[in-house]
Amino acid sequence: MTMTKVKIGIVGTGFIATILAPQIQSSKKARLDAVSSRTLAKAESFVANYPGAIAVEGADHLIARDDVDAVYIATPTSAKEDVASRALTAGKHVLIEKPLHSAASFKRLSALARQKGLLLMDATHFVHHPRTSAMRQRLAALIGAPRSLHTMFYFPFSDRENIRFDPIDEPMGAAGDMAWYSMRAVVEYLAPDALEDIKVFAEWDPHSGAVIRATGVLQFNAGKTATFDVGYTAGAAVMELTVAGTSGILTQDDFVLDWQSGFGFDNPDIQTGFIHRSGLATRNDFAFIETPSERSQHALMIDNFADLIRNGDAAEREIWLSATEKTQVFLDAIWQEIQTQARASPAMTPQVNMRENP
Structure with a gap:
């Protein structure tokens, strides 16, 4: 039986996104579905190396896509909570780059993730x-x-x-x-x-x-x-x-x-x-x-992220939330x-x- 891959969208096209994108693309448990940037041209340039991935202008348009299961947030720290909050509100699982804006900011996001029954994981590899x-x-x-x-x-x-x-x-x-x-x-x-x-x-x-x-x-x-x-x-x-x-x-x-x-x-x-x-x-x-x-x-981080989305283990998700909060x-x-x-x-x-x- 073929396992359905978790479809991940990336918000941001900076250096760190170029590191994780190929790991998502090569995963047996996830695939790169879409990439957004503030300009469509940047998104199109980014996805040129990833057949099947869609270029999207702006985070909101990516988050609104029905074919995106999860969002990897590779934005500057100043924008992370805003983008993550919108993604969680829209029912998307979130993998978010470190650091967070503050522990208080992360507590707001983790409360929203729990309320929505979604996975929120920081990208500490x-x-x-x-x-x-x-x-x-x-x-x-x-x-x-x-x-x-x-x-x-x-x-x-x-x-x-x-x-x-x-x-x-x-x-x-x-x-x-x-x-x-x-x-x-x-x-x-x-x-x-x-x-x-x-x-x-x-x-x-x-x-x-x-x-x-x-x-x-x-x-x-x-x-x-x-x-x-x-x-x-x-x-x-x-x-x-x-x-x-x-x-x-x-x-x-x-x-x-x-x-x-x-x-x-x-x-x-x-x-x-x-x-x-x-x-x-x-x-x-x-x-x-x-x-x-x-x-x-x-690559292991992407696989673990996909596995936790699939199995929905609330107790294991809490372990990740706790580690992130303490770190922050x-x-x-x-x-x-x-x-x-x-x-x-x-x-x-x-x-x-x-x-x-x-």
């Missing part, structure tokens, strides 16, 4: 790779009780024409773009219940006023802590993660986009997995635990600290957009 679940399942056996987590995520990037340097459409800058992944790692591997204290230092681009680097420490309940260091200024691609427990540590050097099949990387000879070490182990004693996957984490709550705390710093040192923060989190 690394959590769909089998490595994430393998690490979670083996944490206690390998390192005891997790106590601290450090993440470092840098990509060299300086194109001020890019939306990442626009404090209006992407108000959190590098913090929203990159610290989101750090906070999602906190949710996945430390699983704290509450944030108790935080300190963040930020660097702003002097021309655009965008946040281009952020470093911070967070203290959670039960003595758990996390440190993060993210931005565009390191001059190299860095995606390191270390989670330390009472009897050992686990590390990854590609926690966001695995070297093997993350977009921008295609190295089938590099194994995906994590390193375990304990005691006084030297490099010769480090144990690499491989977590192979036949498909990329982006911690990210909001980072942004609020950055805003506090900006107010305290106005001479060091040119053109900073002091957006609150409604």
